[in-house]
Amino acid sequence: MLTEPRLVEVRRNILKQSDAGARALRARFREARVCVASVVSSPGSGKTALFEHTLTRLGTTHRVAALVGDLATENDAIRLARSNAPVKQITTGTLCHLEAAMVATALEDWDLRTLDFLLIENVGNLVCPSSFDLGESLRLVLISVTEGEDKPLKYPTIFNTADLAVVTKMDLAEAVDFDEQALTRNIQAVRPGMRVLKVSAKTGIGMDEFIAMLTSHREECVPPASHPADWR
Amino acid sequence: MIVHELSIALSIVEAAEEESNRLGGRRIRAVHLRVGRLSGVVRRALEASYEMACEETALAGSRLVIEDVPVVAHCALCDANAPVRSIQDMRCEVCGAPVSDIVEGRELLVTGLEIEGC
Numbered sequence: 001m002l003t004e005p006r007l008v009e010v011r012r013n014i015l016k017q018s019d020a021g022a023r024a025l026r027a028r029f030r031e032a033r034v035c036v037a038s039v040v041s042s043p044g045s046g047k048t049a050l051f052e053h054t055l056t057r058l059g060t061t062h063r064v065a066a067l068v069g070d071l072a073t074e075n076d077a078i079r080l081a082r083s084n085a086p087v088k089q090i091t092t093g094t095l096c097h098l099e100a101a102m103v104a105t106a107l108e109d110w111d112l113r114t115l116d117f118l119l120i121e122n123v124g125n126l127v128c129p130s131s132f133d134l135g136e137s138l139r140l141v142l143i144s145v146t147e148g149e150d151k152p153l154k155y156p157t158i159f160n161t162a163d164l165a166v167v168t169k170m171d172l173a174e175a176v177d178f179d180e181q182a183l184t185r186n187i188q189a190v191r192p193g194m195r196v197l198k199v200s201a202k203t204g205i206g207m208d209e210f211i212a213m214l215t216s217h218r219e220e221c222v223p224p225a226s227h228p229a230d231w232r
Numbered sequence: 233m234i235v236h237e238l239s240i241a242l243s244i245v246e247a248a249e250e251e252s253n254r255l256g257g258r259r260i261r262a263v264h265l266r267v268g269r270l271s272g273v274v275r276r277a278l279e280a281s282y283e284m285a286c287e288e289t290a291l292a293g294s295r296l297v298i299e300d301v302p303v304v305a306h307c308a309l310c311d312a313n314a315p316v317r318s319i320q321d322m323r324c325e326v327c328g329a330p331v332s333d334i335v336e337g338r339e340l341l342v343t344g345l346e347i348e349g350c
Contacts, residue, residue: 005347189321
């Protein structure tokens with residue numbers, strides 16, 4: 001006997017499992033007092049070059065490490081290992097983004113308490129990573145001057161899930177007729193109030209400000225440990 | 233390259249199967265889903281992935297009914313929640329002020345199941 005189907009109301013957050021994983025990671029990062037920043041961009045925007053520079057510079061004053069996501073190869077990890085910072089590659093196979101569970105697995109045998117900063121390089125992709133929280137306290141979106149100033153309008157969601165935009169390859173700006181005003185306008189259209197930094201990892205332009213941004217973010221997200229001498 | 237919508241479709245099937253078991257294992261005809269415009273999910277990719285994710289599960293042959301959820305933000309100037317012009321132009325639809333405090337439009341929620349009646 002056929003009967004009419006009936007609609008049962010439910011309320012299930014689909015990314016809940018992934019979000020729960022991200023929450024657990026965030027708690028773990030907080031407890032270990034490590035500041036975690038992730039980076040998303042298109043392939044070839046200069047994520048690895050920015051990481052190389054950052055690990056080397058920040059490594060002189062802080063304990064830094066990196067996770068790098070790619071579909072295949074260990075090339076980025078090998079490149080970054082030259083900075084002497086601990087680096088681990090996450091190869092996703094065919095998956096187009098990192099998820100909290102992959103980060104958790106990669107960090108299984110790491111003692112996070114020995115770190116001040118952990119940088120996570122997502123798979124080069126401006127679409128898929130936007131739906132997945134990795135437990136980071138700061139998400140950076142990179143866009144290079146060679147990519148076209150309308151990229152924020154084409155990929156508004158990724159800009160909307162990021163905290164800060166970094167314009168890379170500034171050393172090429174003049175050669176490619178980069179229109180800074182247009183890019184700024186487009187970023188502000190999709191994410192009003194977003195802070196934008198301009199850097200060149202190659203020449204070092206803007207890198208002082210970039211490093212300063214990371215260290216001041218760490219002060220915000222990791223409050224200074226209460227010193228035993230304070231207990232009186 | 234596998235689209236991230238497939239991971240999401242698998243989670244939807246899993247959630248729907250759990251709900252169906254809770255309802256006494258009734259057959260599910262359709263899953264209703266709210267998809268925010270800032271959820272990062274592409275409707276057509278999700279629909280295609282859903283069919284694949286349903287294969288060889290209790291949901292095989294079921295439909296996905298997607299409700300598109302526009303972005304709503306709190307506008308400080310209006311002191312009220314209002315839709316934004318578009319995700320490319322995040323301004324209050326009412327007064328035109330830039331808005332960043334998003335209150336709706338990021339969600340990805342299963343809101344209902346069409347099950348066979350008793």
